[in-house]
Amino acid sequence: CIRDSPDTCIPNGASGIITISRNRDVIATKLVNMGISEILEGLCHSVTGSFSIAFFQIYVILKLNEQSVIKRRIHMKTTEQQHNEKKQEIMEKCFACYAENGLNGTGIKALANACGFTQANLYSYFENLDDLIIQSTAYCMAKVEDDFMKKAPTDLKSVMRFIEEIPYWTAREHGKKYRLMYQVYTHPKYMEHGKKFFEGVNERYTEYAKQLEPKIGIPYTTITPLIFIFVRACVHYAMLSLIHISEPTRPRL
16 A cells, blocks of 8 residues: 555555655666566556556656667667777788788688678678778778877987987888778779878878977978888888888898
8 A cells, every 4th residue: 555654655566565665767767677567567456645646657667768779878878889890800811811822812701700700700790702801991990090009109209219210110010901001002903092091191191290390399290201201111111121120130231
């Protein structure tokens, strides 16, 4: 039964008695936990006083819907996040496989084996092989650029360190990746995607030059072309080397 007092109690239709405060959020939460259909049925037959059971029913239904929506959103977010993380892992493995064997020397079977997938599984993440190549190249080369920017100098003292170390680091860590990048972005099917990628790189280097300008006292309009020249030199050196170069080793002039 329900009593018209600060604390009311109702039989739950299953086991025991629950005590409910007049706070509707607390009421709704307790009802949800105990089985809403039986409780509401009992309320309909036993409610007295000025409390509106019709309003209460509507409120609880809305509360249930709200909780259901929240749970679905959390589940969708988790599922989407897992899908994206798995896709990123696949792109990295496929790009590494292409980088090792070459664009023309790698088939869908080799890619599936590298990922531990069936060939059909790959197509659940990409529309076709071209889509896989385009997305994996853009994603993995963006990560290479991230690595490059992490090592970029932030003041005048670190400029010489950067100039001395980066060519050998680029060759050791990313030589094959740059070789594959040029294979992809010089291919007629992918050239437009290459243009977009390099436009983004140019914007990033220009912004970096602007941030560096006040720190080293050189106009960004002078720094920017120097960055492009240096990066191209590093990339070409890496592509030509494609061998492991130990850190102390330096070519003799």
